[in-house]
Amino acid sequence: MEFLVLVYLFSCFYLFFHFLRWFIVYRHQECYILGYECFKPSDDRMVSTEFCREILMRNKSLGLNEYKFLVKAVVDSGIGEQTYGPRNIIMGREQNPSLKDSHSEMDEFFQDSVQKLLSKHRISPGEIDVLVVNVSLFAPVPSLASKLVNHYKMRDDIKAYNLSGMGCSGSLISVSVAQSVLKHEKERYALVVTSESISPNWYSGNDRSMILSNSLFRSGGCVILLTNKMAQRKRAMFKLKHLVRIHHGARDESYGCCIQKEDSKGRVGFHLSKDLPKHAARCLADNLKVLVPMILPIRELVRYMLVVTLTAIKLKTRHHIMGAGTGHPSKKPVINFKTGVQHFCMHTGGKAVIDGIGENLKLTEFDLEPARMTLHRFGNTSACSLWYVLGYMEAKKRLKKGDRVLMLSFGAGFQCNSCLWEVMKDLDECDNVWMDCIKDYPPKTLVNPFVEKFGWIHNEDINTFTKL
Template identity: 65%
Template sequence: MEMISMLLLYTLPLFYLLFLLLKFLHQKKHQSCYILDYECFKPSDDRKLSTKFCGKIIRRNQNLGLNEYKFLLKAIVSSGISEQTYAPRNILSGREDCPTIDDSLSEMEEFFHDSIDKLLKRSKLSPSEIDVLVVNISMLAAVPSLASRIINHYKMRDDIKVYNLTGMGCSASLISINAVQNIFKTHKNVCALVVTSESLSPNWYTGNNRSMILANCLFRSGGCAILLTNKVALKKKAMFKLKCLVRTHHGARDESYGCCIQTEDEQGRIGFHLGKTLPKAATRACIDNLKEITPKILPLRELLRFAVASFIRKMNKNSSAKGGSTPRPVINFKTGVDHFCLHTGGKAVIDGIGQSLCLSEYDLEPARMTLHRFGNTSASSLWYVLGYMEAKKRLKKGDKIFMISFGAGFKCNSCMWEVVRDLGDTNVWEDCIESYPPQNLANPFMETYGWIQNEDISTFKIPDEYL
């Protein structure tokens, strides 16, 4: 008996530790966040903004002076956007200065019904199987909420967990993913639907403030519905697995907070102000975000190489000051990342991130082509970029995809996805992917309005044939 007691005394703690380990592994197994499928929205062709029609929209804004006309047209010429992008119906019908609540809601419902219907049909899930719904539309707060409108239309369950996010800006889709990720940590066998877009109908600026009319050049209609799960049984059907996600928020800094903000101009017209401090704020947020996520996504050998190179540069600093020059060491993100999914905030944003991360034109191509074809669709932009990679059959099992986005606040959010299976399915790019990238990325606005850049503003006038 004494021997048995001694045996139990020594083995019971080991069994208990083994039990805790198995329990931990079981919990981790059910906490994984997978993307089952996603669907980007492509509006109908009657909502496309042609070059000529863009000129008409600018022309009918009676608040613009000649300087503003020239400034705005020059901005469009250098925007990197084609004439295949989409606008809300009230703008196409000339009612951008007097939008109604019906304009806003119909714009959203057209996107909701098209994308969610296709997503549920393709995944063979019924609305009653959705346990969590996260809706992110930054600049439209309706009552009942937009999430409630989706629940009512699809007759979802009474116990569904619902999150309706507003004011989160262009980086909000990763905030929505993070909300789902946190739910997955405490709930097993969950299916979540994330819906992300932006409402442009009530937010078209009709004044003449230069910092606010720029938004009209970049933002276009779009949206994406994303189906996520932590069900182990659905693992083999998944497209992507979330490896890590980092959020950076510089809202406590006044300069960052005010660089990208919805406000009124001197005449009381509401618009979206893009300040001169925006590039600086974006750079700071990006650096802080990368400092946190880099150790999580790059191999140890690259981190050690960078640390050693930085140490050597510091040691040689004195000799460099006397005549030599030691280049600043750069982290090679490609040692841990196969594809870069960048926010299409504008041509300058894409160029800036590419330069900071030392990316090639091949790496930047998905973001550039998305900006060209769909414009800046706010928080849904990342998923059009991802769709481009998939349509081009770039995504292979085991590949790592790095996503990074920026948004008002000021925020920088990033994450890493692992491709679970080979991908190359048809998606929103299906009808045009063969023509991208074009041999000559001609800008139709440049062809039509390029002459304006050399025009004397004192004699400037838009000829009738261009309107």
């Protein structure tokens, strides 16, 4: 009896010790989102269907086949005509950009969205402890992070990080950097600023693998306010549960499938390989191998393993009875992601990207709707596109306390990054970038204006097109 009492007391002491250790050390390692602000450029930067035609006509190095290829790419992209471009392209100076154009594009975003987010949460710039800025294709000196520190007069001891070359997966990498700092320092605020520089990166040549990026990318940006302060827990919108990063840069083909380079005439552009979908699929598969055991309930993992085992047994039995060459089963075992995730927030790289992820994860049109509508309204805004998708879910009042949101993104390198957020409270009231138009989405019929006006171009003479 005395032995049992000692075991009981020891167990209680052990549990108390671990609770106390968690309370003192680990509770400050949580990472919460207090808020985020997506950038909406002014209407004079809107890229209409007619204006897209104008831009195409400016590139005199394009031949008939290249014009057809570009128009077909725009027609098939899923992008609407309310997206935004940088001012130098709007003004017809895309082939001779200046350093001032690049800074101006960033300044509009910085001075609008950072100020809005801090004001909304009544936090002064001097309270920010960690700053992470991600813009892949613009790396001036001093850095963009320093530019923000200077503009908002942030503290001398702020930890500022400036990331470049991370591609469309940059925002989750930035969150990962901020999370790493928050794990080792108590009671901190972190600001993640993510965008892309379109102004200086217009390709003026005729290489098909490089002109495609001209028609896919649009202007945007997002600012995310993170904290590990326990006192702010009740105000938080989301809690970071898991973050997984996979990098295939050691593989030469993966490294070169999405790369900035010069064409045969020395013109700099962004090369997108035709094998990019294959490398993206491999990277996604490796990411999910790590992520799935973290996010799905045990019952779903057990069910999947049983199905895989039974399928293997059936194949082996059929092989012995009928001989070799009997082929594969008509239906492959499928993981049901909906058992552990309620919402799917994916990069809006294009209609094909959304369709591909939807097919691989066996998602419904309801699950894909936020990404499709974001692509139509804002286009591919690179690393910040995930947050426009999240904003759509919030504006539609889909996010309820306890729900879990999976973010998936791809980037040059080649990389696939993912993270899982838990919704901390019912998000029934919001004031974000979607509020002035959310009532119009999803439309009964998603009309593609490019199809209506230019869908016939790849079957007609280019001379007719240029005279429109």
